[in-house]
Amino acid sequence: MTKHIFDDAPLQGGLLAHVQECRPQGKEFCLILDQTIFFPRGGGQKCDEGTIGGIPVLDVYEEEGEICHILPKAPEGDEVLCRIDLGTRLSHMQHHTAQHLISAAAWQLFQNLTIIARMEDPWGHIEFQRPMEDEELLALLRRVEEVVKADLPIFCRYYTPEQAAQMDVRGKITPHERIRLVEVEGFDRNACGGTHCPSTGLVGPVRFVGSKMVRGAYRLYFAAGQRAHDFALEQDLRTLRLGKYTEEESPEDCEKHIADALHRLPVLEESVQKLRRQLLEQTAENLFRKASEQEAFPAVLQLLEGWDKKDGKALCDDLIHRGVRFVALGFAEGESLGVIAAQKKSKKMMPLGRALKEFFPAHEGKGGGSDALGQGTVPLSAWDDFAALCAPFLRGEGAE
Ligand SMILES: [Zn+2]
Structure with a gap:
C-alpha cells in the first residue's frame, strides 16, 4: 500500500x-x-x-x-x-480547513448541520440544513475568525471504527477499516480524508462570497487565504463602482438606493406594458385608417421610431387581421432599421419573398421570409430603397 x-x-x-x-x-x-x-x-x-x-x-x-x-x-x-504545486496545495488546505471551521462553528452556535461540502473552483461551498440570516452569518464568521486567530493545532490520526465510536465526533462517520479523524485542538473533531493546515492560523482570512437554496438546502460559498483576500479587494472595487452608478456616497445609501429601485421596478414594468399596449392599439387604428384611404387596395407603408421588434410584428399581424392587403413597416433604432412586410394571403400572391431575398444581401442586411411575411435588419440609410421596393406591392400590382 x-x-x-x-x-x-x-x-x-x-x-x-x-x-x-x-x-x-x-x-x-x-x-x-x-x-x-x-x-x-x-x-x-x-x-x-x-x-x-x-x-x-x-x-x-x-x-x-x-x-x-x-x-x-x-x-x-x-x-x-x-x-x-505548493500554491495549489496550500489553497486546497486553507479551503478544506476553513470548511471544517465553518461547519463546526455553525453546529456549535446554531445546531445547523452540514449536509455536504465541496472545494471547487473558484469557491468552496457548504450545504447546510437550514438557511442563515445576516446576524447568524456575522456571528459565524466572527467565531471562525477567532479560531483562526487563536492558531489552534490541527492533528490527523487514524483510529479503528470501535475507537472512533467511543469519541465525540461531529457529523457522520463513513464505515472504513481505519477512520481518519481531523482534530482542531479543543474546538472540533470530524472524520475526513483531505489535506488540512497544521494549525488554524495558516487558513488566513475567510470570506462568505455567495449563497443560494439548492434542493431545499442552504448552500454557502466561501473563500479562504489568498482567494479570500483577493475577493475582499474586488469587493471594495464593486462597492466603489456601485456608488458611482447610483451616485451615492456611502455603501449604506447605495444599498438603499438599489433596494428602492428594485422595489419600484415591477410597478414601472406594469406601466410600461400598459403604455405599450395603448401605443400598439392607437397606432394600429391610425395605420388602418391610412390604409383604408386606398379603397381599391388597402395597403400601408410607415417608418416608426422607438418600437420593440415584438410589438412591430404584433402591429403587422393586427393590420393584416383587420383586412389590410399589404403592410410594410420600418423600425428605426440608432443607425439600424428593422423592416417587416406582410401581405394578406390570397389565391395569387405578389412575389414578396423573392424581392426581399434580393433586398437584404444587396443592403448589407440580414433577413428573409415568404410571400406572406418577411423581416430583417438593414442600415437606416436603406429606408428609401425599401420604400421603393414596396411601391408596386402597395399598389397591389399582380395581386388577385
Ligand atoms: Zn477535511
Whole structure:
C-alpha cells in the first residue's frame, strides 16, 4: 500500500519515491509508488497538481487502496522525483480547513448541520440544513475568525471504527477499516480524508462570497487565504463602482438606493406594458385608417421610431387581421432599421419573398421570409430603397 506522506506532512512539496508498478491505461499510464505526496481527489477535494520525473500528472485517484498517478507517458527509472504545486496545495488546505471551521462553528452556535461540502473552483461551498440570516452569518464568521486567530493545532490520526465510536465526533462517520479523524485542538473533531493546515492560523482570512437554496438546502460559498483576500479587494472595487452608478456616497445609501429601485421596478414594468399596449392599439387604428384611404387596395407603408421588434410584428399581424392587403413597416433604432412586410394571403400572391431575398444581401442586411411575411435588419440609410421596393406591392400590382 502506498504511504500517504501528505497525511503527516501536508506542506512537503518534493519527494523521491520508488515505482512499484507502471501499467498502460488506454493512451496513458497508471503509476503506483511506494509513497506519495500527491493527494488523490475525493471527499470534495480536488487532487494535487504537479510532476513525476518531470512529467505532468494528469489525475490522481484512489482505487482499492492504491493511489493511481495518471501520466501521459511512463517515467524513466525505478526512482522518481515527485513535485507538487505548493500554491495549489496550500489553497486546497486553507479551503478544506476553513470548511471544517465553518461547519463546526455553525453546529456549535446554531445546531445547523452540514449536509455536504465541496472545494471547487473558484469557491468552496457548504450545504447546510437550514438557511442563515445576516446576524447568524456575522456571528459565524466572527467565531471562525477567532479560531483562526487563536492558531489552534490541527492533528490527523487514524483510529479503528470501535475507537472512533467511543469519541465525540461531529457529523457522520463513513464505515472504513481505519477512520481518519481531523482534530482542531479543543474546538472540533470530524472524520475526513483531505489535506488540512497544521494549525488554524495558516487558513488566513475567510470570506462568505455567495449563497443560494439548492434542493431545499442552504448552500454557502466561501473563500479562504489568498482567494479570500483577493475577493475582499474586488469587493471594495464593486462597492466603489456601485456608488458611482447610483451616485451615492456611502455603501449604506447605495444599498438603499438599489433596494428602492428594485422595489419600484415591477410597478414601472406594469406601466410600461400598459403604455405599450395603448401605443400598439392607437397606432394600429391610425395605420388602418391610412390604409383604408386606398379603397381599391388597402395597403400601408410607415417608418416608426422607438418600437420593440415584438410589438412591430404584433402591429403587422393586427393590420393584416383587420383586412389590410399589404403592410410594410420600418423600425428605426440608432443607425439600424428593422423592416417587416406582410401581405394578406390570397389565391395569387405578389412575389414578396423573392424581392426581399434580393433586398437584404444587396443592403448589407440580414433577413428573409415568404410571400406572406418577411423581416430583417438593414442600415437606416436603406429606408428609401425599401420604400421603393414596396411601391408596386402597395399598389397591389399582380395581386388577385
Ligand atoms: Zn477535511
